[in-house]
Amino acid sequence: MDIIEKKQSDVCSLNNIILELKNIVGEAYIQIKFNEMSTLTLGRNVSLFSPKNVNAIVKPGSINEVVQIVHLMNKNNPKLGLHIVSSGYNWGLGSKEPVSENAIIIILDRLTEIREINIENGWAIIEPGVTQLNLVKLLKDSSRMLNVTASSGHTSVVGNILERGVGLRRQRTDDLLGLEVITPDGEKIKVGWWPHAERDTAFNTFGHGPSLLHLYTQSNLGIITGAVVRLLPRPQKQTVLHLRFLRKKLLGAVNLFRDWYAQEMVSGVLKIYDTVSTESYGGSVDEHLTLICVSGNHKKVEATISIFLYCLKKPKTVEYLQK
């Protein structure tokens, strides 16, 4: 629906909001739709969901600007919702598309500060614009690592956690310790575990009693402007085995992998790709690709791989990448 077809009061309200948004973030950081003239570039929606009408895309440059936007929306048209993304690369799950019509999209990729990092204790305080690549580069050659996903290095660590994504080592929600939230009335609160200013404390993520932490994952109850994220200990050696097997062998393969998992021979999330994805990764159309991570000290990794090879009895079908 075009702006000129809307009720006059809504148009005034939207125009006022856009004017004030420009004052808050600056002209360079807002894209608007006005009649047929549109400066909106939402990017490709690779999720095949039906596209929604979007009134504006706004990129605040500070937490203070985020708070001002919330106050502005509260005093104006309550029918215009905000849709928040961090980097907005939620490919396959909606990309940047809002859930409801006529939303104003807030992209937080300008909030890129790594506020604090503690290698010894294994945590980092990061903002929504911090990408996997940013953290991985920072942790290179350290005793800690990030539980990365298989998505692009340019995706947001916070965005993926809020979407309850899957890392290569474990569920991303397991990496979440604390959140900084701007509530719908514009208050900044902290939930979950945050480091104590003067002394080290144990990670007591859920505290006492009901926990508010996961009220804010996969929900639209607040805008997340910061998170405390776990950094995992880096093993001496990590290897990813690439196994391909015929589609008709799926059941047998799953049973075999289940046993390896039960015997704790698999270190991370075991992935079995469908035949379409397998083809895109270089396999043939009637095959499944499996990625199996093995890590630990050198001896453990070598021993585990030799057990795998022994189990498979056909060593030539196994390819593995040394990392």
Ligand SMILES: Cc1cc2nc3c(=O)[nH]c(=O)nc-3n(C[C@H](O)[C@H](O)[C@H](O)COP(=O)(O)OP(=O)(O)OC[C@H]3O[C@@H](n4cnc5c(N)ncnc54)[C@H](O)[C@@H]3O)c2cc1C
């Ligand atoms: C080839 C390929 C491989 C992939 N592999 C994986 C994988 O291994 N694991 C995986 O999990 N995904 C994977 N994905 C899917 C997707 O790319 C990732 O989940 C990606 O991290 C999500 O995009 P993002 O980090 O930019 O999050 P965003 O798109 O920024 O955020 C995701 C959602 O979280 C909410 N949100 C984000 N930020 C905020 C905020 N600050 N405040 C409030 N709510 C917020 C919003 O609802 C938003 O829509 C893959 C995709 C492709 C194409």
